[in-house]
Amino acid sequence: MDMEKLVSLCKRRGFIFQSSEIYGGINGFWDYGPLGVELKKNIKDAWWQDMVRNPPPGPDGEEIQMVGVDCSIIMNPKVWVASGHVGTFADPMRKCSMCGHFVRADQLWEALALCTWMNSLIQEFTPVTGHIDSPRLLKWAQGKGKRLAPNLALVRNPHVVLSFLATRVNGQPDAPPDLKEMTQYFATEQLHATGLQDPCPVCGAALGDAKPFTLMLESHTGTEKTEESKVYLRPETAQGIFVNFKNVLDSTRLKLPFGIAQIGKAFRNEITPRNYTFRSREFEQMEIEFFCHPEQSMKWYEYWRDVRKGWYTKLGIKSDKLRPREQGDKEVAHYSKATTDIEYLFPFSDEPQELEGVAHRGDYDLKQHMQHSGKDLTYFEEELWAKADKSAYGGDKKKEQEAKSKMPYRYLPHVIEPSAGADRFTLAVLCEAYTEDQAPDEKGVMQERIVMKFHPRLAPIKAAILPLVNKEGMPEIAQKLYRELKAEWNVYYDDGGAIGRRYRRQDEIGTPWCFTIDGQTLQDQTVTIRDRDSLKQERIPIAQVGEEMRRRLRSE
Numbered sequence: 101m102d103m104e105k106l107v108s109l110c111k112r113r114g115f116i117f118q119s120s121e122i123y124g125g126i127n128g129f130w131d132y133g134p135l136g137v138e139l140k141k142n143i144k145d146a147w148w149q150d151m152v153r154n155p156p157p158g159p160d161g162e163e164i165q166m167v168g169v170d171c172s173i174i175m176n177p178k179v180w181v182a183s184g185h186v187g188t189f190a191d192p193m194r195k196c197s198m199c200g201h202f203v204r205a206d207q208l209w210e211a212l213a214l215c216t217w218m219n220s221l222i223q224e225f226t227p228v229t230g231h232i233d234s235p236r237l238l239k240w241a242q243g244k245g246k247r248l249a250p251n252l253a254l255v256r257n258p259h260v261v262l263s264f265l266a267t268r269v270n271g272q273p274d275a276p277p278d279l280k281e282m283t284q285y286f287a288t289e290q291l292h293a294t295g296l297q298d299p300c301p302v303c304g305a306a307l308g309d310a311k312p313f314t315l316m317l318e319s320h321t322g323t324e325k326t327e328e329s330k331v332y333l334r335p336e337t338a339q340g341i342f343v344n345f346k347n348v349l350d351s352t353r354l355k356l357p358f359g360i361a362q363i364g365k366a367f368r369n370e371i372t373p374r375n376y377t378f379r380s381r382e383f384e385q386m387e388i389e390f391f392c393h394p395e396q397s398m399k400w401y402e403y404w405r406d407v408r409k410g411w412y413t414k415l416g417i418k419s420d421k422l423r424p425r426e427q428g429d430k431e432v433a434h435y436s437k438a439t440t441d442i443e444y445l446f447p448f449s450d451e452p453q454e455l456e457g458v459a460h461r462g463d464y465d466l467k468q469h470m471q472h473s474g475k476d477l478t479y480f481e482e483e484l485w486a487k488a489d490k491s492a493y494g495g496d497k498k499k500e501q502e503a504k505s506k507m508p509y510r511y512l513p514h515v516i517e518p519s520a521g522a523d524r525f526t527l528a529v530l531c532e533a534y535t536e537d538q539a540p541d542e543k544g545v546m547q548e549r550i551v552m553k554f555h556p557r558l559a560p561i562k563a564a565i566l567p568l569v570n571k572e573g574m575p576e577i578a579q580k581l582y583r584e585l586k587a588e589w590n591v592y593y594d595d596g597g598a599i600g601r602r603y604r605r606q607d608e609i610g611t612p613w614c615f616t617i618d619g620q621t622l623q624d625q626t627v628t629i630r631d632r633d634s635l636k637q638e639r640i641p642i643a644q645v646g647e648e649m650r651r652r653l654r655s656e
């Protein structure tokens with residue numbers, strides 16, 4: 101599937117627009133149009149319904165306890181010190197000494213593989229054998245190179261660079277330089293003074309060393325912009341849940357295990373926002389912090405990993421594009437026992453990319469907030485203590501207090517965190533739905549069509565109501581049906597143009613069903629229901645349309 105076609109459809113039909121487009125846009129920010137906002141809302145509603153209000157039964161068939169919160173975006177900055185974001189939430193960045201371009205250190209070689217000058221230069225040598233043809237490289241440096249990579253050492257000082265390279269190639273004929281080393285030679289002018297350099301993907305100049313670049317977006321509260329008034333736009337919704345753990349516990353009758361969920365905006369000053377909405381600077385998360393007994397934490401980790409993968413499949417993501425990937429020892433955070441990324445194979449990448457992370461976070465967050473706030477965030481097993489045999493303490497209150505203050509009665513819960521991106525899943529749903537096929541027009545001639553095969557629960561518009569012609573009482577019947585259905589669902593009334601064209605307009609925005617009111621409706625009070633995917637048309641009594649929609653939405 102071609103991303104450009106999807107991006108164009110999303111703009112044309114009002115799913116996604118560039119933010120502040122009339123002013124040239126702003127990198128990393130997006131707006132959802134009339135259909136996009138419905139699609140994303142349906143995704144968030146489905147998540148809330150399936151994870152918070154009606155989660156699947158637990159590993160032993162028991163009911164799961166889940167509640168929600170909606171916390172402020174700006175919180176006390178101490179939250180972000182405790183969570184570790186102020187100190188460590190940063191990407192290693194390298195700056196070009198000549199053009200000032202920044203590139204993420206861990207993505208440099210990916211960026212070079214895609215850049216124009218590198219793709220041109222690579223035609224002039226043989227990276228596998230290390231074979232170099234100096235006159236050819238010289239010609240490139242003095243021609244195309246000057247235009248494409250004016251600051252590359254090979255372009256600025258070709259004779260010196262080529263002599264260093266020839267010495268290296270001839271000196272170790274059995275171990276020719278690989279593509280990376282060769283590229284570094286092309287970027288190095290003063291080998292003895294600097295060692296091998298890495299080039300800028302934009303202009304070819306040597307890049308500086310990697311330095312941390314914070315992803316936290318800052319603002320200020322109050323009248324003065326000082327260090328004291330500095331605040332952060334939250335980079336994740338999770339911390340709002342952790343700092344409210346005690347509030348939720350004290351204001352409800354919840355007992356462990358239970359989960360707290362939140363949907364909300366998060367902000368990250370991503371250096372290279374890219375791939376449409378995939379990596380944005382403002383996005384929405386759907387996060388759960390599931391608090392449980394430490395000894396049961398692996399069981400809950402496995403439960404949430406499987407539940408979350410199953411949810412994507414249930415909503416129409418094909419299993420061959422969906423991959424749960426357990427992070428390796430080196431990747432996983434130091435406090436985490438295990439993390440699984442649920443990934444989706446987007447059309448813009450050869451490798452599946454993260455939709456959601458399911459992390460076993462141990463007691464890291466509660467412990468951090470307990471230390472930094474000085475507030476007790478431990479959990480007390482009241483029922484266990486009430487049932488405990490206390491004879492061993494011989495009525496000694498001090499001993500009892502001591503016993504109560506530790507395991508198995510008091511402890512910090514462990515946390516399993518399924519953290520999903522609402523915008524990432526919206527993008528995956530759009531990619532998955534985009535289909536080009538053929539459908540017959542009114543004359544039965546097959547025509548190309550674009551159809552968005554959304555799962556009916558997610559489709560922005562659930563049904564279209566179409567009077568075949570604008571006369572003979574058909575519009576009146578159609579209007580009545582429309583009014584009935586719109587009390588329950590987002591439905592659309594369309595009486596403009598040939599019926600085939602109206603069907604195709606609905607196919608392109610993924611409306612699962614079209615109800616057509618025609619001549620026969622006037623006689624027997626039936627309508628046709630046309631299915632977007634199978635193109636099958638059936639007649640059903642008009643009085644049963646609502647029930648039929650309810651049935652189909654339940655069974656899909």
Ligand code: GAP
Nearest residue numbers: 336338378379380383455456457519520521524
């Ligand atoms: N509380 C854990 C946490 O925030 P994360 O892996 O950094 O973990 C969770 O983010 C999810 O949020 C990701 O799996 C992704 O779906 C979404 N996300 C993260 N950064 C994003 C960005 N720049 N643009 C869009 N979505 C993003």
